[in-house]
Amino acid sequence: MKTTNGTNHQADIPADTRKSLPIALLRAREAVMAGFRPVLARHGITEQQWRVLRVLSEFGEPLDASNLAFRASILPPSLTRILKMLSERQMISVIRDRGDGRRVLVQISKGGEDLIHEVAPESREIYADLEQRYGEDKVKLLLEMLDDLTTKLSR
């Protein structure tokens, strides 16, 4: 066994980092986000806050924290902090669930919807550019493969 740079002379260490799936996923994600982050930053919002708002907007009705965390791919401790921020900025409303005092119900408010409609055009533009650069069909295929991978590993 021999790597391209020729310095790895041990046969029993892990595969080359260039062939590592976790790293490839990380780099791809970083490359994609490099396009979106400046747009979000211009609107004073982080990527995670944006995901929370989008999920809430898409869902359309109040969502409890666990459900929201799962859909936005954010861990509960992070979500707690994010909800605090978004609530202070009047983008969402948070209320306790009557009937189950443990649950917290989250709903997007006008401020949040307004922001979404502000950012949406730029966001679509970035995504369109991405599809144009990489190929619309390849984006679709990649999405299917990623989804398949996630499903097969989650059980």
Add this chain to the structure above:
Amino acid sequence: MKTTNGTNHQADIPADTRKSLPIALLRAREAVMAGFRPVLARHGITEQQWRVLRVLSEFGEPLDASNLAFRASILPPSLTRILKMLSERQMISVIRDRGDGRRVLVQISKGGEDLIHEVAPESREIYADLEQRYGEDKVKLLLEMLDDLTTKLSR
């Protein structure tokens, strides 16, 4: 336009989060790492520290911080902190470059190599399981597609 849950009645907001490439990449990465993290945790090391050690081990000779950061996909400020940790734990050695006093040269030490050889077998096992579940050929194809995407977006 209409989403599956039927609650999104606005035609001008961003595409469904389920069809979002950033989120799909995030979820896939999370699903893959869920297998590796426990292994690394058992050895008292984080994912990023592991990446740094692997890059150093593969490269075989001293690497300056910028180069290391790039190869390990870690931002400079994070790397500074990680190097401090790994150095205290005797896994790497850090010295100033003679000839260019700004540069810092990092090299893996015996402690680091030992750890790599400890973790490697378990790591390979997890990866093999992943390839078996998802398909060896599909892993390869996915890696190529991710690499292609990263390349096409990085210019």
Add this chain to the structure above:
DNA sequence: TCAATCTTGTTAACATGTTAATCAATAATC
């Protein structure tokens, strides 16, 4: 040569990721 500029690495400040512990409310069991 020396002042302006660029480069490399670090520090700072804030947000999120990650795991474990905690707390309150509900559900389960007896």
Add this chain to the structure above:
DNA sequence: GATTATTGATTAACATGTTAACAAGATTGA
């Protein structure tokens, strides 16, 4: 119905991500 177990959310503690500012060494050019 009181005790115990489980669940949903939060808090705590530490590591990393992210951007901006900074410090020190190297380069450049007048």
